[in-house]
Amino acid sequence: MAARSRVATLRDQYAELLRSAFLVDLQYRASIAIWLVWGITEPIISFAIWWSIAAGGAVDGYTRDGFARYFFGVALVNQATLSWDAWNIDRWIREGEMNHRLTRPIAPIHEAIADNIAYKGPTAAIILAVWVVASIFWPAVRIPFEPGRWALGIVAIGLAAAIRFFNGYATGLLAFWTTRATALVELQFGISLFLSGRIAPLSLLPPRVVHVAQYLWFPYVLSFPVEILTGAVTTWQQYARGYAGQLVWLAIWLLLYLLVWTRGRRHYGAVGG
Amino acid sequence: MKRIRRTMVVLLAFWKLNWLEELQYRGNFVASLLSTVFWLAMAMLTVALYFGHTTQLGGWGYWDVVVLLGVFNALTGVVETVLRPGIGHLPTDVRSGALDLVLVRPVDAQFYVSFRRLDVWRLADVVLGLGLSAYALAQTGRSVGVWQIVSFIVTFAVAIAVVYSIWVTLMSFAFWFVAVENMATLFDAVIDAARYPVSAYPGALRFVFVYLIPIAWTTTIPASALTGRLDPSLAMWAVVVGVAALGASRLLWRVALKRYTSAGG
Numbered sequence: 001m002a003a004r005s006r007v008a009t010l011r012d013q014y015a016e017l018l019r020s021a022f023l024v025d026l027q028y029r030a031s032i033a034i035w036l037v038w039g040i041t042e043p044i045i046s047f048a049i050w051w052s053i054a055a056g057g058a059v060d061g062y063t064r065d066g067f068a069r070y071f072f073g074v075a076l077v078n079q080a081t082l083s084w085d086a087w088n089i090d091r092w093i094r095e096g097e098m099n100h101r102l103t104r105p106i107a108p109i110h111e112a113i114a115d116n117i118a119y120k121g122p123t124a125a126i127i128l129a130v131w132v133v134a135s136i137f138w139p140a141v142r143i144p145f146e147p148g149r150w151a152l153g154i155v156a157i158g159l160a161a162a163i164r165f166f167n168g169y170a171t172g173l174l175a176f177w178t179t180r181a182t183a184l185v186e187l188q189f190g191i192s193l194f195l196s197g198r199i200a201p202l203s204l205l206p207p208r209v210v211h212v213a214q215y216l217w218f219p220y221v222l223s224f225p226v227e228i229l230t231g232a233v234t235t236w237q238q239y240a241r242g243y244a245g246q247l248v249w250l251a252i253w254l255l256l257y258l259l260v261w262t263r264g265r266r267h268y269g270a271v272g273g
Numbered sequence: 274m275k276r277i278r279r280t281m282v283v284l285l286a287f288w289k290l291n292w293l294e295e296l297q298y299r300g301n302f303v304a305s306l307l308s309t310v311f312w313l314a315m316a317m318l319t320v321a322l323y324f325g326h327t328t329q330l331g332g333w334g335y336w337d338v339v340v341l342l343g344v345f346n347a348l349t350g351v352v353e354t355v356l357r358p359g360i361g362h363l364p365t366d367v368r369s370g371a372l373d374l375v376l377v378r379p380v381d382a383q384f385y386v387s388f389r390r391l392d393v394w395r396l397a398d399v400v401l402g403l404g405l406s407a408y409a410l411a412q413t414g415r416s417v418g419v420w421q422i423v424s425f426i427v428t429f430a431v432a433i434a435v436v437y438s439i440w441v442t443l444m445s446f447a448f449w450f451v452a453v454e455n456m457a458t459l460f461d462a463v464i465d466a467a468r469y470p471v472s473a474y475p476g477a478l479r480f481v482f483v484y485l486i487p488i489a490w491t492t493t494i495p496a497s498a499l500t501g502r503l504d505p506s507l508a509m510w511a512v513v514v515g516v517a518a519l520g521a522s523r524l525l526w527r528v529a530l531k532r533y534t535s536a537g538g
Contacts, residue, residue, distance in 0.1 A: 030453045038462040045466050052473050053327040060326070180304065190315045199319055204326065 013106055014114060021111075021118035036123050039082065040075045046199045047071035060204050065140035066230075070201055072131050072141050073226035078198070080124040081161040081221060085112050086172030086185040093175045093268070102265070109169060109261070116165060144231055152239065156225035159246040164221045166253035173257070176264030197223030201232070214241075217249035280380040287389055295393050302394040309346070309398050313405065316342055316468065331472030333500075336413040338469065341496035343406030344429070345468050348491060350398025351433055352464075356440045358390040361457050364447035368454075370535050383441070383526050406499060415501055424498040424508050431515035432491040438518035439463075439486075445522075445529035467492040490514050 025032055050067040053059055062070070092098040092108075101108040135142040168185060175181040193199050194209065195218035202210050202223050213219050224242040227233045233242065295301075317339065324335045333341070363386055366372040375382055410417060443456050450456075463486055466474075471482050471489040482489040494511050497503040 028452065028454075030450060031455050034453065034455050034458050034462075038458045041462040041465055045469075048474050048478055049323060049330065049469060051475060052331060053323060183304065183308065186308070187311070190311060193315055193319065194322070200322055205322065206325075 010110075013110065017111055017114035018118055021114045025118055025122070032119070032123065036079070036126065039079055039123075040127070042198065043071040043075040043078065046074075050200070062201060062204070068138075068141045069143060069230045070226065072134070073229045074198060074222065076124060076127045076131060077157055077160065077222055077225045077229075079127050080120050080157050081164045081225075082120065083164040083168030083185075085116075085165070085169045086175075086182050088112070089169070089172035090175045090182050094179070098268070102268075107261075109257070112169065113165070116161070120161065143229060149228060149231070153225055153228040156228055156242065156246065159243070159250060160221040160225050163217055163246060163250050163253055166250070166257045167217065167221075170253055170257040170260050173260040173264050176260075176268050192218050192222070195219060196221055197226065201227070203232075214245070217245075217253070220245040220249055276379075276381060280384050283378065283380050283385065284388055288391055291391055292393060302397070305394050306397050306401075309350075309401055313342075313346060313401065316346075331470045331474070333470045333472070334413070336409045337496070337500050339409035340406045340413070340499050341470055341492050342468060343402045343404070343409060344432075344496045344499070345402070345492045346405065347399045347402030347429075348432055348436060348467075349464070350395055350400075350402055352436060352440075352460075353395040353398060354392050355388060356437065357457065358392045360387045360440050360444050362386075362390075363444040364451075364454060364456055367447045367533065368451055372533060373535050376533075382530065383523065387437070387441070406496075410499055413500065417499070417501075421499055421501055424503055424505075425495055428490075428495040428498045428503070428508060428511050431511045432495050434515035435487055435490050435518050436464075438522035439488075441522035441526055445525050448529040448532040463488060464491070470496070487514060487518065 047067055047070075050059065050062070050071075051064050054062065054064045054067060057063075058066070089098075092101065098108070101111070131141065167188070171185050171188070172181055174184065194205060195202075195213040195216060197219065202213065202219060205213075210219075220242065224233070224246065228239075228242075233239060320335065320338050320342065323330060324338075328334070330338055363372075366375070366386075372382075372386075375385055378385065439460060440457075443459055446456060447453070466478075466482060467488040471479055471493045474482065479489070490511055494503065494507065498508070
């Protein structure tokens with residue numbers, strides 16, 4: 001009998017991991033609803049404040065309606081790209097739950113990827129549904145009907161989710177060495193308020209800050225996909241720069257993950273009981 | 274009266290143990306201080322960003338909003354010191370049945386559950402917050418009289434009462450929804466709106482924050498007291514709101530506690 005190909009095995013493993021992740025999420029649907037509420041309050045608050053500031057007219061090109069579209073985009077993209085794995089890893093390493101995960105024939109990251117897909121798919125779909133319903137009653141939040149642009153946006157959201165995932169996962173794995181790995185995640189979270197465009201479109205930030213931001217991963221994980229959806233990204237140069245930034249940072253964080261994972265596992269073996 | 278004294282004796286003993294335990298983790302103090310300073314800086318940069326595009330938020334100037342930010346930080350300091358480690362732990366106790374051990378004690382269960390543990394290091398947040406408010410107040414150039422100080426102390430006490438009531442309410446739901454682990458997250462979501470004066474929000478949200486989820490009373494009112502924009506009648510209303518919130522949450526707690534059947538085991 002021919003040996004099963006690795007791809008087929010991995011596919012079956014993913015089917016099983018996804019199924020179990022879905023079932024767990026279904027069990028904890030009330031908790032997930034609460035996380036969802038928590039996730040959208042930040043864009044709602046930012047939107048409310050900009051709405052009040054824009055009462056007197058457009059703010060650097062953003063009208064009240066423009067802010068509404070932007071923050072709907074932020075809520076959607078943020079939900080689809082969230083990263084919480086660092087906290088899980090921190091707990092697993094501290095409480096010894098990492099041990100049985102290391103004995104499995106499949107690396108723990110696959111379980112995390114399945115969890116991420118099972119959680120983000122349905123919850124992002126809920127936000128999308130709210131956006132669609134809202135745009136029936138509130139013309140201001142309608143985005144132009146351009147399927148090509150939407151497809152490009154979906155690709156950018158996928159890449160953004162991958163960058164944030166490996167970024168969070170690799171940072172979280174530093175818990176092999178330090179008990180304060182989650183503090184590093186929080187630090188990035190704080191910086192991303194500004195550099196990712198979470199509290200304001202990047203064009204409202206001081207130009208020098210934006211200039212620095214483009215050399216980091218922050219704008220590519222939120223601002224870029226959102227601005228594709230809202231129509232702020234127009235020229236092919238902007239698209240090219242955005243996707244190039246995404247690919248470069250995805251490669252960097254993927255490599256960093258591999259580095260930290262191989263080293264950290266050895267380090268853990270040396271001290272773990 | 275005797276019951277209250279007994280509860281205090283028990284709590285004092287717990288706090289002493291708690292303090293001795295915390296002394297072993299002095300590194301946590303530095304870490305939590307750094308974290309607070311970092312988040313305060315992010316909050317001030319956010320306000321600065323808004324004020325790069327406007328001269329006022331709901332009728333409040335830059336330094337007025339920073340005064341409010343200080344009050345917000347002081348209030349969340351109280352939450353992190355007392356409420357989250359105390360009553361925030363209730364859902365876990367309900368799920369595991371550990372609440373049994375509280376109920377058999379000859380003390381008031383709500384009082385004990387609420388104040389059983391103090392994360393003393395987070396008191397630094399209260400000090401930092403009030404310090405920031407004082408600094409911002411000096412920047413506004415307003416003179417601070419006796420009325421401002423007295424009305425601030427009263428309305429800040431009301432703010433603590435309202436926040437405490439919100440926690441008691443949310444945590445009481447644990448008796449109905451045993452599987453929901455992250456009820457406290459709802460508080461985190463809602464309280465973020467209290468970083469800005471309630472007048473900066475559109476009418477519908479303002480209504481919600483004043484009457485339904487009463488966070489307007491938590492930061493806007495005490496900061497109004499400090500910046501001299503508080504109407505004496507509003508101060509009176511604040512006291513009414515604080516007392517009503519405490520009463521309502523106490524009532525809910527008693528109803529909820531009746532549902533507790535112990536997880537056993």
